[in-house]
Amino acid sequence: MSVARRLEGKRVCIVAGSGGVGKTTTSAAIALGLAAEGKRVAVVTIDPARRLASALGLEELGNEPHRVDPALFAQAGVEVRGELWAMMLDAKRTFDELIERLSPDERTRREILDNRIYQELSGAVAGTQEFTAIAKLYELDRDGNYDVVILDTPPSRNALDFLDAPDRLTSFFEGRALKLFLAPSGLAAKVAARGTGVVFSVLKRVTGVDLLQDLSVFFRALGGIIDGFTERASGVKALLADPGTTFLIVTSPQREPVDEAIFFRGKLDEARMPFGGLIVNRVTPGAGDEEVDVPALTASLTEGLGGSLAGKVAKTYAEAQALARRDRRAIARLQEELRVSDPVLVPQLDGDVHDIGGLARVQQHLFASDAERERLLAQAAGLA
Amino acid sequence: MSDLPLLDRRLVLVTGKGGVGKTTVATAFALHAARRGRRVALVEVAARDHVSRAFGLGPADVFRERPLTDGLVHVSVDAEPALREYLADQLPVRAMADVLTGSRAFAYLAAATPGFRELLTVGKIWELAQDTRRTPGARPYDLVVVDAPATGHAVALLDAPRTFADAARVGPIARQGRTISEMLLDPRRTAVLAVTTAEELPVGETLMLRDDLRRVLGAEPALVVANAVRAARLTGPEVERASAAAPAPVARAVRRAHDVTREQQAQLGRLRRALQGSDVPVVTLPFAGDGDLSPAELDGLGGLLGRRLERTAAAVAS
Numbered sequence: 001m002s003v004a005r006r007l008e009g010k011r012v013c014i015v016a017g018s019g020g021v022g023k024t025t026t027s028a029a030i031a032l033g034l035a036a037e038g039k040r041v042a043v044v045t046i047d048p049a050r051r052l053a054s055a056l057g058l059e060e061l062g063n064e065p066h067r068v069d070p071a072l073f074a075q076a077g078v079e080v081r082g083e084l085w086a087m088m089l090d091a092k093r094t095f096d097e098l099i100e101r102l103s104p105d106e107r108t109r110r111e112i113l114d115n116r117i118y119q120e121l122s123g124a125v126a127g128t129q130e131f132t133a134i135a136k137l138y139e140l141d142r143d144g145n146y147d148v149v150i151l152d153t154p155p156s157r158n159a160l161d162f163l164d165a166p167d168r169l170t171s172f173f174e175g176r177a178l179k180l181f182l183a184p185s186g187l188a189a190k191v192a193a194r195g196t197g198v199v200f201s202v203l204k205r206v207t208g209v210d211l212l213q214d215l216s217v218f219f220r221a222l223g224g225i226i227d228g229f230t231e232r233a234s235g236v237k238a239l240l241a242d243p244g245t246t247f248l249i250v251t252s253p254q255r256e257p258v259d260e261a262i263f264f265r266g267k268l269d270e271a272r273m274p275f276g277g278l279i280v281n282r283v284t285p286g287a288g289d290e291e292v293d294v295p296a297l298t299a300s301l302t303e304g305l306g307g308s309l310a311g312k313v314a315k316t317y318a319e320a321q322a323l324a325r326r327d328r329r330a331i332a333r334l335q336e337e338l339r340v341s342d343p344v345l346v347p348q349l350d351g352d353v354h355d356i357g358g359l360a361r362v363q364q365h366l367f368a369s370d371a372e373r374e375r376l377l378a379q380a381a382g383l384a
Numbered sequence: 385m386s387d388l389p390l391l392d393r394r395l396v397l398v399t400g401k402g403g404v405g406k407t408t409v410a411t412a413f414a415l416h417a418a419r420r421g422r423r424v425a426l427v428e429v430a431a432r433d434h435v436s437r438a439f440g441l442g443p444a445d446v447f448r449e450r451p452l453t454d455g456l457v458h459v460s461v462d463a464e465p466a467l468r469e470y471l472a473d474q475l476p477v478r479a480m481a482d483v484l485t486g487s488r489a490f491a492y493l494a495a496a497t498p499g500f501r502e503l504l505t506v507g508k509i510w511e512l513a514q515d516t517r518r519t520p521g522a523r524p525y526d527l528v529v530v531d532a533p534a535t536g537h538a539v540a541l542l543d544a545p546r547t548f549a550d551a552a553r554v555g556p557i558a559r560q561g562r563t564i565s566e567m568l569l570d571p572r573r574t575a576v577l578a579v580t581t582a583e584e585l586p587v588g589e590t591l592m593l594r595d596d597l598r599r600v601l602g603a604e605p606a607l608v609v610a611n612a613v614r615a616a617r618l619t620g621p622e623v624e625r626a627s628a629a630a631p632a633p634v635a636r637a638v639r640r641a642h643d644v645t646r647e648q649q650a651q652l653g654r655l656r657r658a659l660q661g662s663d664v665p666v667v668t669l670p671f672a673g674d675g676d677l678s679p680a681e682l683d684g685l686g687g688l689l690g691r692r693l694e695r696t697a698a699a700v701a702s
Contacts, residue, residue, distance in 0.1 A: 256402070314634075316618065352584070
């Protein structure tokens with residue numbers, strides 16, 4: 001079943017998978033395919049390759065999608081009947097905007113945005129990207145300007161951080177206990193549970209007073225936006241489990257990404273989030289499950305090529321077939337573990353895919369009918 | 385930039401984009417160092433047990449120093465237990481540490497405090513690399529090799545102690561942060577080994593890592609290893625002849641293999657050009673399939689890496 005069929009009736013598509021498997025290109029190609037069919041599509045990318053970014057005009061500033069000129073795709077032979085909007089997520093800015101929106105008054109806003117702890121927290125590599133990506137997704141979905149929003153997920157070491165992000169942040173913001181014992185007044189200390197005094201003095205001893213003060217200002221200021229934040233986080237969580245949302249898992253046939261894909265599928269099930277299908281990129285095209293008989297092939301090629309070249313050619317072919325067999329084994333394992341009967345396979349494409357032409361080629365594979373995709377795979381293996 | 389050979393450092397952080405074979409290269413390098421008579425600790429951060437699996441061991445217990453071969457010990461490091469250990473170490477009374485680690489509020493604090501997790505992780509790694517170990521009864525290591533998290537996190541890891549010391553300003557953590565930072569930022573003691581493949585994105589990421597290292601730490605990677613490079617078996621004209629004479633699938637495979645090696649050479653060229661004028665050597669390792677390597681295969685790869693490092697050093701010296 002093609003990607004288009006899998007995404008029928010969906011408003012949100014989250015593209016997950018391990019780093020380095022072509023997630024960003026896949027996300028952009030899915031967006032392109034849907035836009036070609038006439039939809040208004042926004043794609044949010046996290047960390048696109050520089051050339052893909054410049055091809056799509058993603059380097060423009062502004063933390064909002066902008067429209068990609070359809071003429072670019074027309075040159076690559078893709079007619080875009082709808083609209084393709086693309087943006088590159090600026091995590092820090094998304095976080096700041098969220099704080100601004102949730103702050104009840106100017107003072108709270110300033111106190112948070114100027115706080116050193118907040119600045120570090122919002123600029124941190126880990127965790128913030130995941131959270132802000134979902135926050136952005138939620139916002140774009142709620143604005144209702146697009147038929148579909150595609151989200152490329154951060155290249156985190158662990159795709160799961162992404163699923164946990166709303167929960168982690170909510171529980172973090174609900175740390176009222178923290179604010180209580182950080183409050184410097186003795187009153188708060190008396191009101192709070194037993195042991196607070198001890199905790200506070202121990203903390204002082206470990207971290208130093210300055211840091212505690214910074215933290216207490218930070219948490220006090222956050223107190224003003226906790227309710228808004230919690231509400232937002234639960235909205236986000238609901239969106240992830242919404243029937244209009246689907247997760248596509250992208251992988252390459254290598255062991256590590258495959259492990260990660262299997263793991264991620266399990267977590268999706270646990271969290272009762274909708275799994276929409278599997279895309280396997282960079283598949284080595286090949287045919288036959290037999291090992292290549294190198295001497296026999298060498299012999300058959302010797303007449304045309306001479307002995308030494310025939311030997312090298314046979315060896316090269318044997319290696320390619322071995323890789324193709326390995327990929328097929330990986331795909332079989334994925335099918336079994338992910339309970340997917342028909343993954344979308346994209347062969348190793350020649351040359352560069354980080355430009356408009358490359359994007360159009362990936363899109364062609366993803367949106368082809370099953371029969372057409374079979375033919376493309378056979379063609380890649382030199383069999384058609 | 386230090387001209388000390390990698391083996392004479394105390395701490396080598398191996399980093400690179402996911403899927404480039406970072407763990408393989410870290411393990412191969414550690415085996416090479418052990419063969420050269422160093423007492424080596426190979427550290428996995430936020431363990432994914434790749435190393436344990438390669439050596440046919442079960443999942444690692446955090447912090448347990450497990451011998452892999454002569455002179456090589458495997459250690460898995462994680463932030464959470466590091467926190468408990470640290471607190472127990474810091475506080476005079478065990479009960480106090482228990483109060484803290486048991487408090488949910490403290491967990492939030494640790495999560496919110498910039499660089500805290502990284503600080504704990506790197507603090508434990510630092511402890512392994514000290515002449516006098518704080519862990520009772522533990523022996524010191526000559527060299528600690530770290531299979532570090534993804535590229536972006538490696539710089540954060542190196543920078544964490546300083547970040548934290550700046551945030552806390554005073555107090556015991558700030559003091560320790562400064563002590564640890566001093567070692568991490570000393571090129572005679574600490575080196576970053578960047579692993580890449582000869583492909584566009586990993587090479588781009590390696591060059592970005594280099595920029596970040598320069599900007600944040602004022603350091604250069606000590607070495608770039610380009611992993612999984614395929615040898616060109618056929619010349620261009622040979623590919624043409626084979627394409628014309630062989631059956632289509634064979635011709636196709638030959639052309640593809642040729643394209644891959646050509647693209648890889650182009651990317652290696654790009655990497656070398658970008659590093660030209662700096663002292664950052666680039667060493668290649670051959671494609672070795674991408675299943676799990678056996679300890680013997682890893683050892684062979686370590687030997688090859690060692691020979692190539694020495695050749696590079698000799699070329700620099702002459």
